[in-house]
Amino acid sequence: MEQAWSAGYVVDVGYTEGFYREQTPGALRLVALLAGLRSVDLERPFTYYELGCGNGYTTALLAAVHPHAQFIGVDFNPTHIHNARRLAEAAGLANARFAEQSFADLTRTESSEADVVALHGVWSWVNDENRRHILEFIRQRLKPGGLAYVSYNALPGLAQVAPLQRLLLEHGKLGAGERIERVKRSVEFAQRLQQAGALYFTASPLAKMRLERFGRLDARYVAHEYYNENWSLFYHADVARDMASARLSYAGSGNFLDNFPQFALRPELAKIVAEIADPALAETVKDFARSQVFRRDVFIRGAAKAPRPELEASLRAMRFALARPRAECKLSEKTGAGEVTLQAEAYAPVLDALARAPMTFEELARAPELAGFDASRLRQALFGMAALGNVWPAASAAGEDARRQAAARFNKAVLERPEPPGALYLASPVLGSGVPLTAVDHVLLRTRAQPGDAVNLVRKTIGDPAEGASLEERVRRFYADLTPYLRQMQVLD
Numbered sequence: 175m176e177q178a179w180s181a182g183y184v185v186d187v188g189y190t191e192g193f194y195r196e197q198t199p200g201a202l203r204l205v206a207l208l209a210g211l212r213s214v215d216l217e218r219p220f221t222y223y224e225l226g227c228g229n230g231y232t233t234a235l236l237a238a239v240h241p242h243a244q245f246i247g248v249d250f251n252p253t254h255i256h257n258a259r260r261l262a263e264a265a266g267l268a269n270a271r272f273a274e275q276s277f278a279d280l281t282r283t284e285s286s287e288a289d290v291v292a293l294h295g296v297w298s299w300v301n302d303e304n305r306r307h308i309l310e311f312i313r314q315r316l317k318p319g320g321l322a323y324v325s326y327n328a329l330p331g332l333a334q335v336a337p338l339q340r341l342l343l344e345h346g347k348l349g350a351g352e353r354i355e356r357v358k359r360s361v362e363f364a365q366r367l368q369q370a371g372a373l374y375f376t377a378s379p380l381a382k383m384r385l386e387r388f389g390r391l392d393a394r395y396v397a398h399e400y401y402n403e404n405w406s407l408f409y410h411a412d413v414a415r416d417m418a419s420a421r422l423s424y425a426g427s428g429n430f431l432d433n434f435p436q437f438a439l440r441p442e443l444a445k446i447v448a449e450i451a452d453p454a455l456a457e458t459v460k461d462f463a464r465s466q467v468f469r470r471d472v473f474i475r476g477a478a479k480a481p482r483p484e485l486e487a488s489l490r491a492m493r494f495a496l497a498r499p500r501a502e503c504k505l506s507e508k509t510g511a512g513e514v515t516l517q518a519e520a521y522a523p524v525l526d527a528l529a530r531a532p533m534t535f536e537e538l539a540r541a542p543e544l545a546g547f548d549a550s551r552l553r554q555a556l557f558g559m560a561a562l563g564n565v566w567p568a569a570s571a572a573g574e575d576a577r578r579q580a581a582a583r584f585n586k587a588v589l590e591r592p593e594p595p596g597a598l599y600l601a602s603p604v605l606g607s608g609v610p611l612t613a614v615d616h617v618l619l620r621t622r623a624q625p626g627d628a629v630n631l632v633r634k635t636i637g638d639p640a641e642g643a644s645l646e647e648r649v650r651r652f653y654a655d656l657t658p659y660l661r662q663m664q665v666l667d
Contacts, residue, residue: 191228191229191231192228192231192232192599193231193232193235193599193608193610194232194294194325195566195599195607195608196294196323196325196428196429196470197224197232197236197292197294197323197428198236198567198605198606198607198608199214199216199220199222199236199240199243199290199606200216200566200567200568200569200605200606200607201428201430201566201567201607202214202290202321202323202428202472203216203321203567204430204492204560204567205321205425205426205427205428205430205433205472206321206425206426206472206474207485207488207489207492208426208433208557209425209426209433209477210479210480210485211425211474211477211478211479211480212319212478212479212480212484213319213320213321213425213474214289214290214319214320214321216240216243216569216570217570217572218242219242219243219244220240220243220244220289220290221243221244221245221246221286221287221288221289221290222236222240222243222244222245222246222288222289222290222291222292223245223246223247223248223288223290223291223292223315224245224246224247224248224292224293224294225248225277225280225291225292225293225296225308225311226248226249226293226294226295226296226300227247227248227249227254227258227272228249228251228254228258228295229254229257229258229261230247230249230254230255230257230258230259230261230262230270230272231258231261231599232292232294233245233246233247233258233270233272234247234258234261234262234265234267234270234584235584235599235601235607235608236606236607237262237267237269237270237580238265238267238577238580238581238583238584238601239569239577239580239581239601239602239603239605239606239607240269240569240577240606241269241573241576241577241579241580242269242573242576243269244269244271244286245267245269245270245271246270246271246272246273246286247270247271247272247273248272248273248275248277248280249272249274249275250274250275250276250277251274252274255272255273255274258272259272261587261588264587264590264591265580265583265584265586265587265588266580266583266587267580267583267584276304276307277300277304277307277308277311278303278304278307280307280311281307281310281311281314281315286315287315287316287317288312288315288316288317288320289316289317289319289320289321290320290321290322290323291311291312291315291316291320291321291322291323292322292323293308293322293323293324293325294323294325295325295398296308296324296325297324297325297326297406297408297413298326298327298404298405298406298407298408299398299402299404299405299406300404301403301404305416309416309417309419309420310420312417312420312422312475313419313420313421316420316422316475317475318475318476318478319474319475319476319478320474320475321425321472321473321474321475322417322422322472322473322474322475323428323470323471323472323473324413324417324471324473325428325468325469325470325471326406326408326413326468326469326471327405327406327407327408327467327468328407328408328409328410328461328466328467328468328469329407329408329409329461330409330461330462330465330466331380331461331464331465331466331467331468332380332407332467332468333407334378334379334380334381335378335380335381335384335467336405336407337374337378337381338364338374338378338381338384338385338400339400339405341360341364341367342357342360342361342364342400342401343400343401343402343403343405345359345360345363345364346359346360346401348360353397353401354393354394354397357393357396357397357401358393361385361388361389361396364385365385368382368385380467408469409458409461410424410454410457410458410461410469410471411454411455411457411458413469413471414453414454414457414471414473415454417473420475421475421476422473422474422475423473423474423475423476423477424453424454424457424471424472424473425472425473425474425477426472427469427470427471427472428470428471428472429470430557430560430561430563431507431509431561431562431563432460433561434557434558434561435447435448436511437507437509437511437514437558437561437562438460438464438509438510438511439460439463439464439510439511440463440510440511440512441511443463444511446459446463447459447460447463463510464510489535489553490534490535490536491534491535491536492534492535492567493532493533493534493567493568493569493570493571494528494532494533494534494535494538494556494560494565494566494567494568495528495532495565495566495568495604495605495662495663496525496528496529496532496564496565496566496659496662497563497564497565497566497605498563498564498659499655499656499658499659500525500526500529500655500659501651501654501655502651502655503525503559503564504562504563504564505517505518505521505522505562507562507563514562516558516562520551520554520555521555521558521559523543523544523547523555524538524543524544524552524555524556524559524565525559525564525565526543527541527542527543527544528565531662532568532604532662535552535553535556538552538556539552566605566607567606568604568605568606569603569604569605569606574603574604574664577603577606578603578664580601580603581600581601581602581603581664581665584600584601585600585601585665588600589616589619589620598610598611598612598613598615598616599611600660600665601665602663602664602665603663603664604662604663604664605663609659609660609663609665611656612648613636614632614636614639614645614648614649614652615652615656617631617632617635617636618631618632618649618652619666621635625649625653628649628652628653629645629646629649632645632649633645
């Protein structure tokens with residue numbers, strides 16, 4: 175039965191756990207730096223709010239790798255807050271606090287100013303009144319130079335899917351049974367409709383693709399994603415206008431690739447976008463060019479341009495690390511610009527240098543792998559690899575010992591839980607972020623299996639993977655590639 179306090183949001187099914195690396199403070203700061211803006215100083219103590227924190231996994235992990243900062247997770251679902259507090263307690267996180275509050279209550283009861291406010295999976299799934307409360311909180315509490323991360327379902331790309339969501343929502347209200355049972359029935363109904371030749375699915379191929387994926391997704395995720403009474407799609411220009419009412423300006427995309435037109439757009443489309451003087455319209459036109467379905471926007475309060483010498487100094491001091499094992503780094507990617515393939519001689523040397531150790535930009539400039547690279551060429555190589563997901567802004571070397579201890583407590587608490595989270599990330603004190611693991615990786619880490627026993631142990635525990643690489647290949651990858659990487663990132667001793 176729908177609870178009166180839910181305001182149309184799904185509350186009778188717990189949400190899945192996950193980590194969203196775009197919310198990492200260092201990543202948000204890099205977005206501002208790429209835009210030439212002065213923002214949060216992460217070397218000093220700062221305060222980070224996650225609104226709609228769910229079970230608190232992202233907030234707790236970030237607290238573990240930033241022990242000098244305060245993290246506050248807010249969610250109106252008491253089950254989520256209970257789970258979040260248990261995780262924080264098990265991990266010994268004195269700098270993470272979780273509050274069971276509605277957005278309406280937030281501005282009246284929270285007093286701490288914020289350096290960062292993050293919302294993932296919130297803006298499109300709450301009503302207009304709650305969005306106004308969020309904006310008021312940001313207006314009141316976010317400091318000048320503070321950063322706000324807001325993700326949302328985007329137009330025009332997701333327009334095809336809106337009728338499917340309405341169909342699922344309405345059918346899911348019918349009949350008896352628990353929420354998950356009704357979700358499954360409504361998905362089966364939509365699939366029958368599609369298989370019977372309903373022309374909507376012919377005219378809306380994205381909706382058909384989404385429907386086909388449902389069978390492979392966690393039903394709890396499907397319930398929270400598609401069965402809320404509020405399910406709104408937004409043009410970037412409208413979100414930017416709302417944020418401007420709280421005195422925020424657009425800084426860039428939390429998806430690094432989207433900040434580089436040469437990677438994100440076809441040349442003829444990038445040329446048209448470059449002719450548009452209005453930033454909000456330019457971003458909206460980009461979404462038309464690539465049929466964007468989801469946005470990860472970063473806004474800043476007071477878009478203070480940093481002088482060029484200050485920007486250069488910030489870049490030289492910023493540390494970077496590989497975002498994945500060197501063997502898994504790639505030089506090609508399908509993007510809005512088509513198949514982007516980067517030349518190995520121009521980009522791979524950055525990966526080879528960082529495979530030895532995380533380095534600042536200044537240290538990379540002196541690395542033997544990059545001999546002959548001037549500052550401009552190095553910057554191009556470094557940011558190109560960040561755009562393709564190979565490189566990540568790492569935490570400063572200062573304070574790494576404290577981060578290592580807190581991260582180890584978090585990782586121990588996660589690995590000792592009876593059931594792993596749906597999407598498992600462990601805390602890296604080097605990255606100041608999370609490292610993703612598969613179910614196979616989780617079994618091998620938890621059991622400390624020896625290579626000769628690993629395949630049989632995993633097969634007995636979780637079976638063979640349903641698709642993709644074979645179990646033997648996944649086990650080989652764990653020992654040959656992932657384990658050395660986890661040690662470099664100080665996830666493992």
